[in-house]
């Protein structure tokens with residue numbers, strides 16, 4: 108297929124150079140999408156249907172055989188050899204069972220080692236004499252240690268995951284799931300599915316995956332290209348709200364309290380009021396001179412126009428553009444009353460008249476969203492005026508900058524401030540919406556961040572993924588229902604995934620002891636990974652702690668894979684030193700992982716130990732706010 112595309116003769120086929128350039132681009136994208144991926148086999152399953160799909164299930168109707176793979180492959184005559192996993196014909200590969208065989212006589216799974224076919228396994232789903240069996244291939248694929256970036260899971264998507272992946276594009280869904288239940292994997296495969304089922308629509312409107320940080324996006328960035336999908340954008344929420352044209356960049360940080368208040372949805376109301384305060388009642392008439400005549404629109408009539416625009420639910424900027432036309436219309440009415448016969452061109456000319464422009468500027472001035480937020484955070488009186496009845500005096504004091512910002516460029520904006528600017532920018536001019544947005548690790552977002560994401564899918568749909576029990580920010584939204592409301596997708600379906608693929612059973616059972624304290628409403632997760640004996644809790648003499656940690660790392664490194672070392676901030680330097688002394692290469696917290704071993708860009712040795720920090724949550728406002736949770740004390744260390 109790739110050779111066919113490469114052999115296309117594109118000379119003299121386009122009418123002009125623009126078309127030719129577009130065609131060349133499309134063809135080169137197609138060649139890229141058909142790239143051979145070492146280690147990635149073309150098919151992983153086979154389905155033998157009892158009857159031809161779609162044909163009457165009449166006795167004697169011949170069945171058909173399909174190979175299922177990452178993408179569609181056809182032979183030189185155009186006949187299909189491999190069917191795309193997303194096609195309806197492939198669905199029984201994921202959903203069929205002994206109890207509901209979906210007209211399948213045989214399901215075959217192929218096993219590969221490093222791209223080489225090494226095993227296969229058959230299930231005769233319609234044969235009553237064969238008992239239901241658990242797939243060993245599936246089990247070993249799931250148990251296999253993982254190193255490097257995330258990979259696709261098309262060969263082993265589970266029925267409950269498949270249901271989420273194939274949901275229609277019309278509705279938003281929210282997936283709640285314990286650690287390692289495949290939320291991210293499901294979200295990415297859902298994007299691939301939607302691009303298959305609604306390619307043209309999404310090509311026009313765009314698709315976006317939002318992740319919590321660069322390292323995370325880097326970790327998942329290979330999944331969609333491996334499925335042949337190259338057109339999906341990735342961003343963090345901070346990327347979305349950093350609008351270079353507005354000149355504000357995040358350079359500062361907020362205290363937890365300030366960030367929590369700035370992330371509160373009440374700030375949207377404060378911004379709305381502050382913006383509207385720029386509109387003032389007209390005091391002067393607007394006098395338009397055309398030729399030898401003067402046309403006068405009195406102040407009270409201008410005021411009616413302004414009031415009417417204010418009562419309508421339109422953006423500040425759109426109303427500002429409508430006002431000159433309203434004034435021009437009033438002038439035209441007067442012209443007609445005087446016996447003239449002006450047409451539309453006259454109305455446009457009057458709308459552009461200097462007197463009209465000056466009147467509009469006086470009553471409905473242009474507003475820069477960054478300057479508006481700068482003023483709110485710097486000017487206590489301005490904030491007090493517009494936050495009255497919304498934020499109390501303490502809250503106002505908390506969000507005000509200690510040192511007022513002097514200008515948009517020099518101000519020390521925090522990430523939460525950029526979200527406020529984004530909100531203000533949207534109040535002035537509508538933010539364009541994409542066709543579909545996947546929001547991962549959503550549990551950490553503030554209400555204002557949800558609003559920022561919601562603007563980007565206001566006319567599209569969203570897949571929201573996260574685990575309420577894993578929320579780590581003080582500004583995290585308390586429930587999915589509330590989060591979906593802020594996102595503008597009130598009442599969207601909430602699905603729960605409870606089967607873990609990453610974390611072995613013993614570990615998840617231990618961690619689940621926290622659930623009653625941190626997320627009482629959630630079901631306990633199970634795991635399909637056994638890995639018995641991989642989990643132990645050891646008491647160590649404090650004096651020997653570092654040595655014990657290093658010994659545990661060395662022990663773990665005798666197995667395949669890398670190690671994650673979790674420690675409190677204060678312990679990081681000592682542990683880093685101990686790792687160095689033991690000759691264990693490691694990455695410090697917040698450092699981006701090095702490129703995969705063997706990749707062309709890898710120069711440095713692949714670190715074997717990654718360390719990260721955690722905090723005692725007792726100090727965090729999230730846990731001290733009684734209304735948020737019933738946690739008796741620190742949910743992480745269980746101290747009272």
Ligand SMILES: Nc1ncnc2c1ncn2[C@@H]1O[C@H](COP(=O)(O)OP(=O)(O)OP(=O)(O)O)[C@@H](O)[C@H]1O
Pocket residue numbers: 248249253257258259260263264265268284285286287288289290291292293574608609
């Ligand atoms: N059906 C599956 N078959 C094989 N592997 C799977 C399957 N589902 C998930 N996994 C693997 O399990 C691991 C965890 O998946 P993923 O990161 O998507 O979970 P998550 O729910 O997003 O986790 P977290 O709560 O930490 O964000 C990944 O390595 C993923 O490839």
